[in-house]
Amino acid sequence: MKDSRTPPSCSRRAAGLARAAACLILFTTAAWDAVGASYGLRPQPVAPGVYVFPGSQDALTPDNGANIANTGFIVGSRGVLAIEAGPTRRYGKEMLAAIRSVTDLPIRYAVITHRHPDHSFGLGAFREAGVDVLMHPAEAEGLANEGPALLELMTALVGDAWTQGTTIEAPSEMLTEDRHVDLGDRPVDILVLEGGHSSGDLVVHDRTSGVAFFGDLLFVGRAATVPHADIGVWLMHLDRLETLPWTKGVPGHGPILDDRAGFADTRDWIRFLRSRILEAVLTGESPAEVLDPGVPGPFAGMVEAGPTFGRAVLQLYRRYEAMDPAELDALAQ
């Protein structure tokens, strides 16, 4: 009986990279013509003094350079607050330039809602420009630990023409409690919501316009990812966010909301994931049996539903399987 008939044909990767693969979207080797790689960011006004750079509703591809998340900024009479830094240093720089096309006021703050690469990897450009970069400490730690392997993976996915010059940088300020800042006749709340989608998600609420930036606590039309999620806490956060007095909601991914109905995309999906995988663990079903039929009908139309389902089932199954019966009972409530 032969055990080995073909040599191992693929390269070895760092241990973290395999784990990182679970967080990201697609693995292809990308070739990209370095000339002309540009995100073409154009600020889209959503309210007086509030702008969004909409991300592409797509996987990470060499075409979009990992520009898949929504970013934006708020302009007061004395300064600017940016939300997110985008996926690469190049994006961060282009974002700064695009903000400059709207206002000459100093960019005082950049709020990075959480550690995931499509939101955080551009923060070096903001630090370089002297901007105060805010993040939750647990997310900053996660970024420092997981960032290098994820950057390697992102480069493989989108090509180094986009990621060139990107380095994993730390924020300048850690936020563990809600914070109020004034951009000049423009009071802005930065809310800290811990332990739901990630260890510490930040939400930005501009009281003047009523626009709220929800980060990845909210996905619209796209399957929410759960690598660091506690779904029960996340659902509580969504309840809280729903009752905030916002009039326009910018999700981490997907179109801007005018009303609360769009919360259903995230809420229904993560509820479904929790109950389906919990059921599987309790009845001894294999993840293979959960995955084999594919994404159930109501969710199949969401962007990235298939790949996200594939990762989420394994991530949550492993976590729930390791719980003792009391914890599982609590989860089932």
Next chain:
Amino acid sequence: MRSTMLFAVAALLITAANARGVDPAGSELWEDLSGAYLGEDAKVTFNDSIRLMMADRVDSAHEVPIMVKVPHDLRDMQELVLLVDRNPIQQVARITPHRRIESVGMNIRLEESTPVRAAILDPSGIWHVATKSVLVMSAGGCSSPPPDGAVVAAVGDVNIKQFERHGGASRLKVRIHHPMDTGFVVLEDGDVVPPYYVDKVRIEDERGMIADMLTWAAMSRDPVITIDLPTEGQSVRVSGSDSEGLSFEGLENTPLM
């Protein structure tokens, strides 16, 4: 003259292809693979009624759950063999049932995108093969270090759980704590992690043997083996050994869930 030659060559090729079936996955490795693990003279038929359940795209190649549903007309199978064409370790497990088994599942390693095969030997000596082609997004399931995981048990510790199923049927879920080192992982300092894996597993209960298995390191770290039985197992016992000669055993300690 030339066309006659071509015809002869073509006829030879067709004959060769038919000997062990025409691979629906079109893998150029099938001929060698089936010859090595099912036998050079094996009679093979590809059988759609065997359900090989798994994701068709895989991000975490170190641990890919699969489940083989054995169709009713093959429940008197003599052997079930799991194979992976494009793995450095192509043979995952050979399972000999001693009782009717309705399905078998486990978690396996995939080195790269590949067809995966479940081959079932019927009593007349014919292999019935199910094939599924899987896209592996992050390669290296056999040759890169597995992701960090909490070490929760000693090597050889066995957990057995039994789950009630419809109509008195039962699912046995066995987890064996073991590194299942493939021998293909090279560390940063250039050292190769030597192969070290569970190579034999026996599952039995008060009524006797349920199944015995030969296994290889294409099973994931801390392998989970799932077996569906038409009736509940009584006081299940799992025993086995690994490639270093360590013996282990576990007794069912969790009541029927």
